Amino acid sequence: xxxTKPAEQRRSELLDAAEQLLAQKGIAAVTxxxxxxxxxxxxxxxYSYFRAREDVLGALRARYIETLLDAQNEAMSLLHPDDWAGxxxxxxxxxxxxxxxxPAKHNTLFHLPHGSTGDDAGSEEVGxxxxxxxxxxxxxxxxxxxxxxxxxxxxxxxxxxSIHHGADxxxxxxxxxxxxxxxxxxxxxxxxxxxxxx
Amino acid sequence: xxxTKPAEQRRSELLDAAEQLLAQKGIAAVTxxxxxxxxxxxxxxxYSYFRAREDVLGALRARYIETLLDAQNEAMSLLHPDDWAGxxxxxxxxxxxxxxxxPAKHNTLFHLPHGSTGDDAGSEEVGxxxxxxxxxxxxxxxxxxxxxxxxxxxxxxxxxxSIHHGADxxxxxxxxxxxxxxxxxxxxxxxxxxxxxx
Amino acid sequence: xxxTKPAEQRRSELLDAAEQLLAQKGIAAVTxxxxxxxxxxxxxxxYSYFRAREDVLGALRARYIETLLDAQNEAMSLLHPDDWAGxxxxxxxxxxxxxxxxPAKHNTLFHLPHGSTGDDAGSEEVGxxxxxxxxxxxxxxxxxxxxxxxxxxxxxxxxxxSIHHGADxxxxxxxxxxxxxxxxxxxxxxxxxxxxxx
Amino acid sequence: xxxTKPAEQRRSELLDAAEQLLAQKGIAAVTxxxxxxxxxxxxxxxYSYFRAREDVLGALRARYIETLLDAQNEAMSLLHPDDWAGxxxxxxxxxxxxxxxxPAKHNTLFHLPHGSTGDDAGSEEVGxxxxxxxxxxxxxxxxxxxxxxxxxxxxxxxxxxSIHHGADxxxxxxxxxxxxxxxxxxxxxxxxxxxxxx
DNA sequence: CATGAATGAGTCTTCATTCAT
DNA sequence: AATGAATGAAGACTCATTCAT
Numbered sequence: 001x002x003x004t005k006p007a008e009q010r011r012s013e014l015l016d017a018a019e020q021l022l023a024q025k026g027i028a029a030v031t032x033x034x035x036x037x038x039x040x041x042x043x044x045x046x047y048s049y050f051r052a053r054e055d056v057l058g059a060l061r062a063r064y065i066e067t068l069l070d071a072q073n074e075a076m077s078l079l080h081p082d083d084w085a086g087x088x089x090x091x092x093x094x095x096x097x098x099x100x101x102x103p104a105k106h107n108t109l110f111h112l113p114h115g116s117t118g119d120d121a122g123s124e125e126v127g128x129x130x131x132x133x134x135x136x137x138x139x140x141x142x143x144x145x146x147x148x149x150x151x152x153x154x155x156x157x158x159x160x161x162s163i164h165h166g167a168d169x170x171x172x173x174x175x176x177x178x179x180x181x182x183x184x185x186x187x188x189x190x191x192x193x194x195x196x197x198x
Numbered sequence: 199x200x201x202t203k204p205a206e207q208r209r210s211e212l213l214d215a216a217e218q219l220l221a222q223k224g225i226a227a228v229t230x231x232x233x234x235x236x237x238x239x240x241x242x243x244x245y246s247y248f249r250a251r252e253d254v255l256g257a258l259r260a261r262y263i264e265t266l267l268d269a270q271n272e273a274m275s276l277l278h279p280d281d282w283a284g285x286x287x288x289x290x291x292x293x294x295x296x297x298x299x300x301p302a303k304h305n306t307l308f309h310l311p312h313g314s315t316g317d318d319a320g321s322e323e324v325g326x327x328x329x330x331x332x333x334x335x336x337x338x339x340x341x342x343x344x345x346x347x348x349x350x351x352x353x354x355x356x357x358x359x360s361i362h363h364g365a366d367x368x369x370x371x372x373x374x375x376x377x378x379x380x381x382x383x384x385x386x387x388x389x390x391x392x393x394x395x396x
Numbered sequence: 397x398x399x400t401k402p403a404e405q406r407r408s409e410l411l412d413a414a415e416q417l418l419a420q421k422g423i424a425a426v427t428x429x430x431x432x433x434x435x436x437x438x439x440x441x442x443y444s445y446f447r448a449r450e451d452v453l454g455a456l457r458a459r460y461i462e463t464l465l466d467a468q469n470e471a472m473s474l475l476h477p478d479d480w481a482g483x484x485x486x487x488x489x490x491x492x493x494x495x496x497x498x499p500a501k502h503n504t505l506f507h508l509p510h511g512s513t514g515d516d517a518g519s520e521e522v523g524x525x526x527x528x529x530x531x532x533x534x535x536x537x538x539x540x541x542x543x544x545x546x547x548x549x550x551x552x553x554x555x556x557x558s559i560h561h562g563a564d565x566x567x568x569x570x571x572x573x574x575x576x577x578x579x580x581x582x583x584x585x586x587x588x589x590x591x592x593x594x
Numbered sequence: 595x596x597x598t599k600p601a602e603q604r605r606s607e608l609l610d611a612a613e614q615l616l617a618q619k620g621i622a623a624v625t626x627x628x629x630x631x632x633x634x635x636x637x638x639x640x641y642s643y644f645r646a647r648e649d650v651l652g653a654l655r656a657r658y659i660e661t662l663l664d665a666q667n668e669a670m671s672l673l674h675p676d677d678w679a680g681x682x683x684x685x686x687x688x689x690x691x692x693x694x695x696x697p698a699k700h701n702t703l704f705h706l707p708h709g710s711t712g713d714d715a716g717s718e719e720v721g722x723x724x725x726x727x728x729x730x731x732x733x734x735x736x737x738x739x740x741x742x743x744x745x746x747x748x749x750x751x752x753x754x755x756s757i758h759h760g761a762d763x764x765x766x767x768x769x770x771x772x773x774x775x776x777x778x779x780x781x782x783x784x785x786x787x788x789x790x791x792x
Numbered sequence: 793c794a795t796g797a798a799t800g801a802g803t804c805t806t807c808a809t810t811c812a813t
Numbered sequence: 814a815a816t817g818a819a820t821g822a823a824g825a826c827t828c829a830t831t832c833a834t
Contacts, residue, residue, distance in 0.1 A: 165359025561755025
């Protein structure tokens with residue numbers, strides 16, 4: 001009955017199953033047995049791939065962030081490298097849009113009981129990676145003379161917060177018109193606020 | 199042995215104890231016994247004041263939001279009513295500062311396991327009340343001719359997100375200098391972005 | 397707010413409330429608070445009238461048995477004292493009929509978790525009083541030459557068992573026709589089995 | 595530390611332990627921990643075999659009834675098929691005797707708090723199976739011309755009630771002499787009441 | 793006498809984790 | 814490597830009972 005599979009695939013299957021369940025029932029309600037059952041393996045197998053139940057979360061979060069960043073970067077890559085404001089705008093809007101494709105996934109992954117995994121959850125929760133990407137963009141754009149930014153890091157923090165919360169808010173508001181208006185506002189911010197004065 | 203107290207006080211004490219513990223250990227980790235012990239009452243007493251363990255959260259969240267809004271409104275009230283940009287700036291900065299006075303409290307109160315209480319938790323989580331206050335300010339300021347805002351609601355959503363996440367980020371970054379820089383950036387936003395062109 | 401009432405009445409009210417609730421929810425599910433609330437008194441008051449929660453049961457059982465016996469004896473009293481078989485028959489049938497008027501009451505009162513009140517519950521459960529009445533009748537009838545009974549006590553035990561269980565069974569079967577047939581059978585028993593040979 | 599056993603055996607052991615304890619302390623007083631401790635397993639194991647504490651009852655009742663019926667049928671099988679009265683008499687007396695071998699077991703198994711499991715508990719409590727066997731015997735005996743019975747079903751109900759309650763009564767009375775006298779009375783009933791007139 | 797806030801022992805149930813097979 | 818039976822610590826919740834007012 002026991003069918004050996006490549007370790008990486010097993011791990012992936014477990015991760016997929018967990019993600020699915022997490023989105024459905026929330027973190028607290030998903031048991032290890034739920035996950036292994038959904039993945040079609042025995043309970044014991046879980047512990048060959050993860051040291052503890054909580055470890056899945058870290059992996060899933062990393063995966064989600066990567067996916068999101070990929071989507072944003074890909075959208076951004078279509079624009080001309082010199083179009084700094086446009087690229088940032090595109091990057092931000094892609095973030096909102098991608099999030100809204102499957103908001104439940106993000107919510108369950110990142111709205112965690114504090115202190116559950118420890119303290120490293122915070123860095124992911126707070127979007128260090130995203131902020132870092134934004135900061136780089138802003139800095140590069142400013143250094144290249146394409147953006148008017150006084151403090152790239154602070155701006156990155158606040159800008160990321162805008163869309164991060166904005167997306168959350170839009171999900172809860174569930175108002176498509178508002179979504180478009182907020183996106184328009186983001187674009188406006190990028191244009192008026194970031195564009196160089198010339 | 200049983201020392202009767204006014205119901206409202208008992209409830210408050212339980213709430214205080216819960217808040218304290220929540221900030222320390224996170225929601226998931228706080229047991230009813232923890233709370234009652236900290237409040238100096240027996241386990242059973244808890245259930246005279248709350249129907250279930252989860253009920254405390256709603257109360258605490260409401261309390262936190264109220265406190266935060268009070269602090270922001272109070273700070274804002276010191277400025278001249280016509281100083282729209284200044285008032286908004288002050289309101290926003292007061293939010294960050296108040297949050298940073300006890301960031302753990304906010305984090306544990308609002309970063310919940312998805313689907314736990316389920317219902318209206320989302321609206322609190324997403325800061326409907328704060329956004330609403332901001333929107334009112336922006337609308338009033340625009341109508342009074344003191345602010346240049348295209349879409350007050352969208353702006354409110356994004357602006358609130360900026361400081362909401364900004365505060366979170368600053369807490370995790372734990373860098374006082376960055377805090378000041380971000381606050382400066384917020385001020386800059388308010389000035390350059392919201393002030394009328396004249 | 398505290399309104400003093402004659403002790404006996406208070407006790408009665410508590411008993412009534414308990415009986416009502418017992419019939420509705422079963423013994424295990426009825427709490428002291430349920431009872432006191434239904435009786436319109438405070439929890440503490442309960443303990444002025446009963447030493448413990450379980451004491452109500454004894455009282456209620458006694459009350460029920462008394463009522464049942466009264467009904468049976470009254471029905472029996474309408475017949476001529478010399479009509480031994482008829483009186484016994486009437487007494488038995490009255491027992492079944494009275495029971496069927498409110499079977500839930502009996503069930504909740506007597507189908508108890510064993511050992512709950514201790515051991516004296518058994519005597520009530522097993523109908524010592526009823527058996528004793530029957531035994532007296534049978535003995536008297538035999539001694540008066542009106543009944544053919546070899547062993548009045550054994551006969552009483554078995555006869556009482558017949559109708560006791562018969563009533564229970566009829567309640568569960570919920571078949572009015574069967575009820576009448578069983579009652580007819582009881583009458584037949586009494587006639588053919590108990591009547592003197594002449 | 596974990597010693598795996600065949601599921602059926604584990605289940606049996608848990609059932610045995612529960613039965614033992616039930617007889618000793620009554621249903622309400624037996625905790626899941628009592629049972630698992632007596633069975634030598636951990637508390638959690640209980641819930642691998644039963645969905646809830648209450649589930650044990652159904653299983654035990656079924657087991658008891660089966661055992662009792664087996665004993666009665668076996669005793670009856672020793673007699674000649676045509677000896678209808680004798681077979682019924684034997685069946686009845688075997689019921690009493692078997693019951694008296696371990697009366698506590700029956701008492702605790704069937705004297706339940708009303709409404710606990712609720713559903714089909716009643717049919718077991720009221721001895722549907724036993725009554726059915728008796729009814730069959732009486733009908734067959736009558737049809738074969740070996741018994742004088744007007745209404746087999748009613749007779750079965752009352753007859754079963756006689757011995758059912760009789761056994762209970764005898765257990766509580768704890769008087770061996772009375773036991774024999776009651777059994778003699780049962781025999782007399784069967785002879786005089788059921789035998790054909792010839 | 794009556795009240796009802798407070799007590800706290802007692803139960804059921806869940807589930808992460810282990811480990812003999 | 815995989816299995817899944819077994820573990821047992823942990824926690825939520827109930828409720829009979831007490832007692833200060």
